Amino acid sequence: MSFTVYKSSAGSGKTFTLVREYLTLVLENPWKYKRILAITFTNKAANEMKERVINALLQIGNQQQNPLSGSVAVMFDQLKEKLKMPDEKLVENAQMVTQLILHHYSDFAISTIDSFVHKIIRSFAFDLRLPMGFEVELDTEETLRRIIDLLVNKAGSDEDLTNLLVKFTQAKTEDEKNWNIEDDIYNVAKLLMQEDSQKQVKTLKEHSIGDFIKIHVVISKFIFEYEQQLQKFGDKAMALIRQSAVGEAAFAQGNRGIYPWFNRFAKGDFSRQKPTNTVINTVEQDKWYSGKASAADKAAIDSIKQQLSDVYLEILQHIENNEEKYKISQAVRNNLYPLAILHEIEQILDDYRSENNILLISEFNQRISKVVMNEPVPFIYERVGEKFQHYLVDEFQDTSVLQWQNLLPLYENSLSTNNFNMIVGDAKQAIYRWRSGEVEQFIQLPKLYKSDDLPLIKEREQVLIRNHEAKDLIHNFRSAKQLVEFNNAFFKIVAGLLPENYREVYANAAQIxxxxxxxxxxxxxxxxxxxxxxxxxxxxxxxxxxxxxxxxxxxxxxxxxxxxxxxxxxxxxxxxxxxxxxxxxxxxxSLLLAASINVRTIISIARMLVSADDQIARMELLNWFRQNKKMEQDWPSSIEQWVKGAGKDFRIKSFFGNLEKFGIKINSDRLLELSVYEFCEEVIRGFDMQNSNDPYIPFFLDSVLDQMKDPGFDLKALIDWWGRKKDRLSIVVPAxxxxxxxxxxxxxxxxxxxxxxxxxxxxxxxxxxxxxxxxxxxxxxxxxxxxxxxxxxxxxxxxxxxxxxxxxxxxxxxxxxxxxxxxxxxxxxxxxxxxxxxxxxxxxxxxxxxxxxxxxxxxxxxxxxxxxxDENTRNQNKEKPGGQQKPIDLTTSADWRKLVSLSLQAPEYWEIEHPAGDSEWGTLIHKMLSKIRSKKDIQEVVSAFEANGLLDFEIADKIGNQLRHFITHPAVEPYFNPEITSLEEFDLLLPNGDIQRPDRVILDGDKITVVDYKTGRKSEKHVLQVKKYIKTLQQVGYQNVFGVVLYIYEKNPVEVVK
Structure with a gap:
């Protein structure tokens, strides 16, 4: 057996080769399917390989009924030749493997490297000092953004951090850049997640924020002094020129000559410091005049050219002595402030991980590496090494150095027992370097890239070298012959543009x-x-x-x-x-969620609630109205009127009130009380989007729901999240x-x-x-x-x-x-x-x-x-299977508040014997009126009852309007004067221990007015009840006592009790 490295090219049958090698192992011994781990780069590739393996097994096992064809027929012939087994045995083993895989699918180990490492980390969470039930956070960017928000929020409480953030903001402002520093901090914070930055980040964490600030001061001082000296030289030269009264046109090459070179320095422009050939020739070859220079100009230039030459030489000397330090200082300065807080960011990140019980997917390999790099036989691989005997890795050119080094102990263990292992990759398709993929790693196999200072890695390298076998996949089964020949010729020539050390990538690129x-x-x-x-x-x-x-x-x-x-x-x-x-x-x-006018409208409503003067959001909403043909001439009559509505005169509540003209009922106060997910559903229902069959909406809601696990995900967070993700979130369609x-x-x-x-x-x-x-x-x-x-x-x-x-x-x-x-x-x-x-x-x-x-x-x-x-190349495969499309209705959940209403104090609010109908309604009205001292209190009380689950929003609107109508009635309003003193639901204790409770008692000097509210029709018993209250008060010494009954639903609401 061996460590086989397949070097492939486009269309060379890489997946075919992987499947063939997998089948070679399992058809020889069906139980080996449990002993094989195949690793691919993406979930899609893993699923494709699983499908290819199972389909091949099914076809081989069923070939007596359906003869083999296509690639599986070719593969079967190769398997027979390699395994030297009769057809009948291969068919029998294929059937057995298929049955074993389908009955023990969890042992069918084809996955991404992240999935594999995740299983290991999950199994050894305790040993790796991780919480047992940790969750994997896939969105590293979102997490880092939250960490930066937490960092910025610490400004004001941490003196050193505050000082640095203030200086950083000032520096950006002075450089005439966007003063917002969060993106700069984020770009450096990403280094914490990058494999090739771990060593450097660890070193920098040894320095304090104060150390970086001091270094920044020193560097900035040097840059300032260097540029200041250049400007002095420029001023000196331009002063000589002005004194001689010579214009730019008189000097050689005019606006491309020595005059503008001096003038740039004088104006503080240091972008191009080195003299051009024209400037050099002016001084060294004494070519000072232009063809347009007059005799007087020439004479004037002659009078100062020696002095200008001296300034020229001073500038050259200054640049020569300091240019390297100046360039490096400039390159360093922009990154000092963000680097200074890396340690602080990491500490906040650690706390965030612990509080939220998460592990970032980008940290998987770093966690494993800390064990693998320090142990000859890593304990975390003991179980894996016992289970798997063969490792097959796909897309190796995109595998990171750390990922490969983490797999090395497994390859070493397997090769030590003479098992087959393989790797397949194509250096020409290495396009994921931004994910830490290193093409040199594949080129140098079996030698290991970046292994000089790692003794354990060097030992494992020797195992690979001893077992290495290289194979090239040189045929192209994808492209037509003349396409293959064109690409062969093209990349043979283009490879010559590469630096010599990278030409090896295309050395054997030619295909058959x-x-x-x-x-x-x-x-x-x-x-x-x-x-x-x-x-x-x-x-x-x-x-x-x-x-x-x-x-x-x-x-x-x-x-x-x-x-x-x-x-x-x-x-x-x-x-x-x-x-x-x-x-x-x-x-x-093209299927980005941002392409949906409905989704953009939901975001626009959120933006308007956060900032009413958001004209872009209002224009987006106007666009929705136009597309849905809901525009009328009177509101708004033009786009200009719509946009001019922004500013101090714009009222968000009146805007939402105007929406009712189009049948859109949305309460802005209510929207602000909802969770973000419920907010989105409320807007969808309010705008009747659920009947639009817009496929973008359910995908958008799913994406929002994913964010809801963050307790701080409010409307502003929704807007920020959308701003970062709108160019990536898309719906999924069949292939x-x-x-x-x-x-x-x-x-x-x-x-x-x-x-x-x-x-x-x-x-x-x-x-x-x-x-x-x-x-x-x-x-x-x-x-x-x-x-x-x-x-x-x-x-x-x-x-x-x-x-x-x-x-x-x-x-x-x-x-x-x-x-x-x-x-x-x-x-x-x-x-x-x-x-x-x-x-x-x-x-x-x-x-x-x-x-x-x-x-x-x-x-x-x-x-x-x-x-x-051949320009006339035609389609050779005209028939393609296709399914019928069936539209699916969009459904959103109903508002649960309309189905369930939570009452927190039922015995007090409801009459137990009559829990529904007028009695319950009257009790609720009484309770609300007991909280209202004047008409100004109505909306606040209604909102409070709605927030506590005592009213749904439609009933809240209705009851609010009724209370306003009642309290503002000319005959009733004096009893709700905010200037008077009143007692609500005032208890009167009788001698026998009973309690009387009038709804309202108004104190006006020595005059007392007893008020009782009624929601039913006028009745004599209501008058008698108030008379009892009056009598009780008179018995305790109050003589000037009056009474009224206020009927909420009567045309003449006031009944005076005499």
């Missing part, structure tokens, strides 16, 4: 066409800005539509076509345009829909399509990592590691090598992305790019395309479309 399709077509189309009146965007969109229609003419259906984009914004733009052209589209980007697929290149990885269109192929080379870890040396002696901005300014500094290494990796990222997109097509590939510049200062996709065409002798300056292969 394995497809029976001998056709294939490639088109590269460049767009010249001056060739027609359309702009770049319009040209790309129109060309996509043309290609789709051309493809349909060659028998391709919309579902056969994929449009691949570099980013989500392009995908959304394309999807919207295709839909406008009545072309069916399916895309996670087999007959529609053009629009997706990002990253999401297309591993997929194939008959026709591929790659528009907006214009990306320029940019550094993938915007920050680099470096050792600042004597420039910052107090720190042995620091984070710097990765920019061209690092060139000609001691960090140039680090910058160029990252630039080389970024170029490989760009070429690899191009490889992925150009190898997705089975039949036809269309690339739409900008026309490349005549002389390129930097690498871009147009430059790469031109480089190939020139090197292959295809380039012509006047040609914009290049065609390769």
């Amino acid at each position: 066409a394995g497809s029976s399709n001998t056709g294939g077509f490639v088109e590269i189309a460049f767009y010249k800005n001056d060739q027609d009146e359309f702009d770049k965007e319009t040209h790309n969109l129109n060309r996509i539509v043309e290609i789709i229609h051309q493809s349909e003419a060659f028998d391709y259906k919309p579902g056969d076509i994929a449009v691949l984009c570099r980013n989500n914004s392009s995908a959304s733009l394309i999807a919207a345009h295709l839909l406008q052209q009545n072309i069916p589209v399916v895309s996670s980007e 087999e829909v007959n529609a053009v697929k629009v997706m990002t290149i990253h999401k297309s990885k591993g997929l194939e399509f008959p026709v591929v269109i790659y528009p907006f192929a214009n990306e320029k080379l940019k550094i993938s990592k915007d920050k680099l870890w470096v050792d600042p040396g004597e420039i910052i002696p107090d720190l042995n590691t620091i984070l710097v901005d990765a920019s061209a300014n690092l060139q000609e500094t001691r960090f140039e090598e680090s910058y160029l290494e990252e630039k080389g990796k970024s170029l490989l990222d760009l070429i690899n992305v191009l490889y992925v997109v150009m190898t997705r097509a089975a039949d036809r590939l269309h690339v739409i790019s900008d026309y490349p510049p005549k002389s390129a200062e930097s690498v871009s996709i147009p430059v790469v395309l031109k480089h190939y065409l020139q090197t292959a002798n295809h380039w012509q300056d006047d040609l914009t479309i290049y065609k390769f292969g």
